[in-house]
Amino acid sequence: MKEFFKYVFATVVGIVISTFVLAFIFVLLIVGFVASIGDKELVEVKSNSVLSLNLDQAITERTPDNSLAGIPILGGGEEKSIGFYDVIKALKAAKDDDKIECVYINVSSPNAGMATMLEVRNAIIDFRKSKKPVIAYSEVYTQGAYFLASAADKVYLNPQGALEFKGFSSELMFFKGALDKLGIEAQIIRVGNYKSAVEPFINTKMSDYNRKQVSAYVGGLYDTFLTGISKSRNISKDSLLVIANEYKIQFPKDALAYKMVDALKYKDQVLDELRNITGKDKKSTVNTVSINDYIANLPAEGSTEKDKVAVIYANGDIVGGEGSDEQIGSERISRAIRKARLDDNVKAIVLRVNSGGGSALASDVIWREIILSKKVKPVIASFGDVAASGGYYIGCAADSIFVQPNTITGSIGVFGIIPNFQNLLNNKLGITFDGVKTGQYADIMSTTRPLTAGERFIIQNDVNHVYDSFITRVADGRKKTKAQVDSIGGGHVWIGTDAVKNGLADRLGSFTDAIKSAAKKAKITDYKIVEYPEKIDPLKNLLSNAKENISVYYTKKELGENYLIFKQMQKAVINSGVQARMDYEIKIK
Structure with missing residues (x-):
């Protein structure tokens, strides 16, 4: 033994x-x-090359470190992605690059927001000033894909392909029926009739207030979409409206007949055209370089300059703590702003916001750092696809706010959700609770019973206080009275063009425009751009989040497009504290 x-x-x-x-x-x-x-090793850019612009890859705020791409167990995805500003920089460099003869756009279903697509589209139009041709080809164009492709000199479609052109729609999901069946009550405390983030939990359809604002901003997005295509294709907006409303583009020949495309071609015919442009014979291979490889070859902007313009990327949900590259962690972003403020070589700060909001407290922590920075150097805000609720909160103190016409912003409002699981637990599962407490409100946030009148009054006061702080911050930053802010607040969501009209933003302009404005306000002409916060090291992320990365990868793979629904339901469960959030994502169909 x-x-x-x-x-x-x-x-x-x-x-x-x-x-x-x-x-x-x-x-x-x-x-x-x-x-x-x-x-x-860097990819060599050969003479007479075609710059291949793959716009089906995810176009993000910043180009991520893709060193682990393709290996889900190591935290990497299957597809490449690229930051929108890197696309802009690459196209700008290619204008004057003698080795680049033309740009070839490959896009069928882009993974980007509307304002991001507008930034890229405008960069393509700017590239065309070089007189180098831009060719777009696809077997299938979704509406977003066509919006990008229509910026090209020539738009080609496969003879057996498809071009989608039908108008925009926005669909919201409501959970109230499911909650009722489960015996769960969503107890809502909010300020603002337009603060519709809570509606999915208490309604089975859109309120009149929400329907009004959604109709307005979807209409605004559609107008920007049609305006861009109209100018590029030389087709009147009225004609485009008729084409979409009557669903006239059903077959490739229809797209050609209505001048939406220049020709119907197969890929080999497009390659022949690229060979002709680059001076190759039909037996030769076209020299191509991908946008991802091309940007990797470019030197850092103004790398030898002493003066700097700091760009602070605030992307994703606003949360307390460190967050991640896809979240705005109050500690991490505040530290980045502070670092830029204390660096004497940083002469101006550009806060790039792409967020539907989140924690009201975390938003205020970041706002404070903007206020301190504004006292010592210019701070310019550039709003991306969405800068709403908490996303607007953190940017409202900037010296100037730039938006795209199709940026979603505003949503100045506050809410809290306290679920009541009593019916589910008691009547459906047979689970009951009992206990003792030393004070009347010791269990004020209990989810096993309904709120009392006194508890609801206390929480409502808290929400009212946060809302008052919110509109006070906006009033101070935008030089308005609180009453004026309240009249355009109340949770109301605005499109960028309307935000400029009502004073929530200063001007329509691109990210590049915001950077130039910051430099001008700082009175500098030669400068380099530095980006904050530092990207999270992929190996560090691997070792600390491997289990989560694997889970997210396979969940996305299994759910496909339904992953967005899963994510929204997950948010509803994990969000805690008073929220300044536009708690649904805009997906235009």
Whole structure:
């Protein structure tokens, strides 16, 4: 028996040691793998090259570190992605690059917001000033894809393909029926009739207030869409409206007949045209360089300059703590703003906001850093696809606010949701609760019973206080009275063009315009752009979030387009504290 335990002990010790050794080797392999990718050689740009613009990849706020791409267990996705500003910089450089003969746009279903697509589209139009041709080709164009492709000199469609052109629609999901069946009550405390983030939990359809504002901003998005296409294709907006309303584009020949495309071609015919442009014979291979590789070859902007303009990227939900590259963590973003403020070489700050909001407290923490920074150097805000609720809160103190005409902004309002699971637990599951407390309000946020009148009064006061602070911040930043802000607040969502009219923003302009404005206000002409916060190291993210990365990857893979629904339901469960949030995502169909 003694020998038996000796061998068992030795086996257990061996397994433990082997596990640690294998884990150590695994980490070393990962480190070596990441390091080897970091040393990847740059792609040579040959003479007479075509710049291939893949716009189906995710167009994000910043180009992520894709060194782990394609390996879900290491936290990487399957597809490449690129920051919209990198696309702009690449097209700007290609204008004067003698090695680039033309741009080829490949897009069928872009993964980007409307304002982001407008930034890229305008960069394509700017590239055309070089007189170098821009060719777009696809087998299928969604409406977003066509919006981008229509900026090209020539738009080609596969003879058996499809072009979608039908107008915009916006669909919201309501959970009240499901909550009723489950026996869950969503207890809502809010300020603002237009603060519709809570409606999915208390209604089965849109309120009149929400229907009014959604109709307004969807109409605004559609107007920007039609205006761009009308100018590029030389087709009147009235004609485009008729084409969409009557669903006239059903077959490729229809797209050609209505001059939506220039020709119906197969890919080999398009390649022949690219060969002709680049001076190649029909047997030669076209020299191409992807936008991703091309931007990697470019030097940092103004890298030798001492003066700097700091760009602070605030992207995603606003949360307390560190957050991530896809979240606005109050600690991480505040630290980045503070670093830029204290750097004497940073002469101006551009706050780039793309957020539907989140924690009201976290928003205020970031707002404070903007206020402190504004006292010592210019601060310009550039709003992306969405800068609403908390997203607007953190930017409202800037010296000037730039929006695109199709930016979604405003939503100045506050809400809280306290679920009541009593009916579910008591009547459906047979679970009951009992206990003691030392004060009348010791269990004020209990989710196992309904709120009392006194508790609801206390929480409403808290929400009212946050809303008052919100409109006070906006009034001070926008030089308005609180009454004026309240009249355009109340949770009302605005399109960028309307935000400029009602004073929530200063002017329509691109991200580049915001940077130039910051430099002008700082009275500098030669400068380099520095970006904050620093991107999270992919290896660090791997070691700390491997389980979560794997879970998200496979959830997305299984749910497909329904992942957005899952994410919204997940948010509803995990959001805590008073929220300044536009708590649904705009997906135009």
